[in-house]
Structures are given as C-alpha cells and as structure tokens.
Amino acid sequence: MNTRIIGTVGMAAAALLLTSCAVQTAPDGSASGSAAALASVPGFDLSDGTIHVGQMTALSGPLAPSSNEQVAGQQAYWDYVNATGGIAGKYPVKVVTADNQYNPQLAVQEYQRIKGDVVMLSGVLGDASTEALIPLLQQNEAVALPSTQSSRFTQNANLGMTFTSYQSNVWNALSYMFEKGQITRSSVVCSMIQADQSGEARQTALEYAAKQLGFTLGPKTEFAPTDTAFTAQVQTLKNANCAAVVFGGATNNVPNLVAAATQLDYAPIWEAEFFAIAQSFKDTDIAGYLKDHFVITGLGGNLDDTSIEGMALLNTQLGKTPTMQNVYGFMQAMTAATILEKAVSLGDLSGTGIMAAMTALDKVSYMGLNGDMTYGPVDERMQPDTSAIFSYDPAAPGSLKDLATMYVAPGGRGPGF
Structure with missing residues (x-):
C-alpha cells in the first residue's frame, strides 16, 4: 500500500x-x-x-x-x-x-x-x-x-x-492468552508487581480474571522500582508452578528479572506493558528469552x-x-x-x-x-477499554510484533476498569 x-x-x-x-x-x-x-x-x-x-x-x-x-x-x-x-x-x-x-x-x-x-x-x-x-x-x-x-x-x-487502564490491559491480555490456550483453567497465574498503587491495580485485574476465567490464583510477589535483585520473587513463583505471571516493572527491571529467571531455569509467560521493553534489548542476550516468554500490551499496532x-x-x-x-x-x-x-x-x-x-x-x-x-x-x-497485544520480536520496529489490535476481552470491561 x-x-x-x-x-x-x-x-x-x-x-x-x-x-x-x-x-x-x-x-x-x-x-x-x-x-x-x-x-x-x-x-x-x-x-x-x-x-x-x-x-x-x-x-x-x-x-x-x-x-x-x-x-x-x-x-x-x-x-x-x-x-x-x-x-x-x-x-x-x-x-x-x-x-x-x-x-x-x-x-x-x-x-x-x-x-x-x-x-x-x-x-x-x-x-x-x-x-x-x-x-x-x-x-x-x-x-x-x-x-x-x-x-x-x-x-x-x-x-x-x-x-487504557492498567486493569483493562491485564484483563485483556489474560483473556487473549486464555483464548489462545496459553493459560487454561488448570493454570496457576501469579503476579510480580511494584509495591504501589499501580501494582495493586494489576493485582485487582488478576484476581478478577481468575474469577471470570477459572484459573487458580497464585502468590503475589512485590518489589520496589529501584530493586535490582529478583531471585527471591522468582523462586517463589517457580515453587508455586506459576504458568503465567503478571509483571509490573519497567525497562530498568527487566534485565535483572530475566537473569534471575534464567539462573533458576524458570520460563512462564510474563505479561507486561510496553514500557517494560527497550529497543536496546534486541542486541543483548535476553532477547531470546523475551521472544519466547513475553506477552506485551501497548497502543495502536505495528x-x-x-x-x-x-x-x-x-x-x-x-x-x-x-x-x-x-x-x-x-x-x-x-x-x-x-x-x-x-x-x-x-x-x-x-x-x-x-x-x-x-x-x-x-x-x-x-x-x-x-x-x-x-x-x-x-x-x-x-x-x-481496548489494548493492542504484542509478542517480542527483535526484528520488528520497536521489537513489538502485533498479535491483536483494539482487543477487548470477550467478557467486556471489568468493574471500575
């Protein structure tokens, strides 16, 4: 065109x-x-x-x-x-x-x-x-x-x-993952979120999704925005057999998160927002892990x-x-x-x-x-109430490859979202 x-x-x-x-x-x-x-x-x-x-x-x-x-x-x-x-x-x-x-x-x-x-x-x-x-x-x-x-x-x-609110982005992403069979009713889904109100917003959406979709709600782990060590949180998530994790961090948290997950041989699906992804990641050794294990919400499309x-x-x-x-x-x-x-x-x-x-x-x-x-x-x-859903692809502009645009969970907007 x-x-x-x-x-x-x-x-x-x-x-x-x-x-x-x-x-x-x-x-x-x-x-x-x-x-x-x-x-x-x-x-x-x-x-x-x-x-x-x-x-x-x-x-x-x-x-x-x-x-x-x-x-x-x-x-x-x-x-x-x-x-x-x-x-x-x-x-x-x-x-x-x-x-x-x-x-x-x-x-x-x-x-x-x-x-x-x-x-x-x-x-x-x-x-x-x-x-x-x-x-x-x-x-x-x-x-x-x-x-x-x-x-x-x-x-x-x-x-x-x-x-779109934090809550709607989480709800839409989990609904999309459920539609695609990435999580099921037998899955344990957990969270790793900042210990603040933005983290609580994501947790609210996760708890709502668990009730609506029927999966098991796993442990909530927290961190401060400036934290650099995530081994304890990742170990907790692995011990709970979390198949997917709602992640509330930014770009400065992601390399250390991936390092901890790789060291512990832990590979769930991480649901994150676009501001967790930096263009510079495509030239690092974490790019492969992100491509295989991250689902990302954002705006627009490709x-x-x-x-x-x-x-x-x-x-x-x-x-x-x-x-x-x-x-x-x-x-x-x-x-x-x-x-x-x-x-x-x-x-x-x-x-x-x-x-x-x-x-x-x-x-x-x-x-x-x-x-x-x-x-x-x-x-x-x-x-x-809409979200764009992406996978991580280092070859795509911004390292984001569009999976769905203007996506709304089949169940519609959650209460207060």
Whole structure:
C-alpha cells in the first residue's frame, strides 16, 4: 500500500478532528462555526495568540530516554496542529518543558516554576508526581493530563486521562492468552508487581480474571522500582508452578528479572506493558528469552502499520518509524488539543474554562491508535477499554510484533476498569 497516500489520509482525518471541534451549539441551540470571544489568561496572551502548555517529565535521570521519546511524540502532534493553523485554526501551541526526574518533590517545584506560564499541563510523568500535584491543581483550579494509566485519576475534575487502564490491559491480555490456550483453567497465574498503587491495580485485574476465567490464583510477589535483585520473587513463583505471571516493572527491571529467571531455569509467560521493553534489548542476550516468554500490551499496532490513520500521521510527522513511547506522547497531545479546541469554542482558556471544556466534551478519539476516552461529567468519565497485544520480536520496529489490535476481552470491561 502507498505510504504517501495513507499519510495524506491520516493528516486529512486529523484535520477533520481539529476543525470539527470548532463547530459548537450556541446557548439558543443554533450552530456556531466561530469560537466565543477569548480573554488573556496565564499561558495565553490574546495579543500574541500563542497557547502555552506544559509537559512535565523525566528529561534527565534513568527514565530520560523513554521520556524524551514521549516529548518527541507530543511535539510531533503539536507541529501538525500548528502547520494546520493552530487550535481552532488560529492559535498556535508552544510546549514548555519541565524536568521532574520522576520525583514528586521535584514535580511540585517545577509546577510552581511554570504554572503561570501555561494554560494546562499536557503531561505529568508518574503516579506519585500526579498525586503530589493534585492539591496544587485544585487550589489553582488548573488541569493536568497524567502520563499514566491509573484509573484512580479518571474521575478527578482537575485531571484528564488518555490511556487504557492498567486493569483493562491485564484483563485483556489474560483473556487473549486464555483464548489462545496459553493459560487454561488448570493454570496457576501469579503476579510480580511494584509495591504501589499501580501494582495493586494489576493485582485487582488478576484476581478478577481468575474469577471470570477459572484459573487458580497464585502468590503475589512485590518489589520496589529501584530493586535490582529478583531471585527471591522468582523462586517463589517457580515453587508455586506459576504458568503465567503478571509483571509490573519497567525497562530498568527487566534485565535483572530475566537473569534471575534464567539462573533458576524458570520460563512462564510474563505479561507486561510496553514500557517494560527497550529497543536496546534486541542486541543483548535476553532477547531470546523475551521472544519466547513475553506477552506485551501497548497502543495502536505495528509501529510501521500505516493502514492505521494515527500511525500514518505519526510516521509522516517524525519522518521515521516511531517508538511506542512516541505513540504515547502523540496520543496525549491529541487529548490536549481536543480539550483546548472545546475550551476555545467556549471562550475560556483559564483553568476553570478548561475543566468546563472537559465536562462539555463527549469523547476523544485517536484515529485507530486506541479506543475512545469518554469525557463529560466527572463521574461518567471512562478510560478506553481496548489494548493492542504484542509478542517480542527483535526484528520488528520497536521489537513489538502485533498479535491483536483494539482487543477487548470477550467478557467486556471489568468493574471500575
């Protein structure tokens, strides 16, 4: 298929997404194609016309490589928005970056530094940083988009979500594995998760899946994000004959996990999310183990699949095949742009105006990269329920080979997922 044609289709679809948000319903019920009058607010000077958004992420430290890919993904979408005229076709967007180093204390400091310069935060990396900022966001009537899948943030008026929850990703992956016979009712399925709320979210999904699918729930093992020794956890899992393990770690944990599993001759199916996989793994001796024993959830599909509209647009904007972290940032900017379009149409780019825009929105769509994020009244908001399922393949872009796209467990969304 012709990549140039698909890229053009993707850009046309994105243009439609942007421009369609400008057509609103006036209070008297009549359609209006123009935005309400705007006033200058912190982060937006009407005389200049530029909307400033803040992205807070780990620009330095061990998570910097993947974080900077998210930054590049966001910028790729903002570049597209600006090339098509900006928000509502007239207001360009500029990103102000802040470095929290994945540290909640630094997140608070950086927020205080930039809060007067931006209309919203288009990304905040980390559950802990998001938690630390919530009181300040409430105090300042401000909005942030967490770079996380944690469902506990979904129904918070100051936060705007984008991604499928941790719970839905685990539930979808286990359902897919059950469909394919990789686990059965006779299997023991266990967990190796971070000792935090993201780990508990995964454990909740595992326990739900055990009840729905009928397999045996095995032991829960835990670790801290900075741990480097996993022999004890792996030994516990092996002793329990766990056929599959829900894993909640990131790239920095995986080499030591594989080392411990290899040393103990333990080879279950490990279910993980895409941020556990680094492109650099393909040139190491753990690549073979990952290929044979990992099932991975993520976004979109194959990273070079330009039949997916959003992937075609991202490939075109970057001028190369993206990483999954690029997709993550790209989608988050799509959420922010859609919210800003609505805020402009309502005539208010203040924090309260942006919160009102999220309430007025029905949903945000992602051009085939994921299911819709439902907005509207706070207590009715829901994260997407779809997951892309991958195997590890060092020869594939990003080392991810698509097994299923937009997959939803046959049993549907779990409660609170």
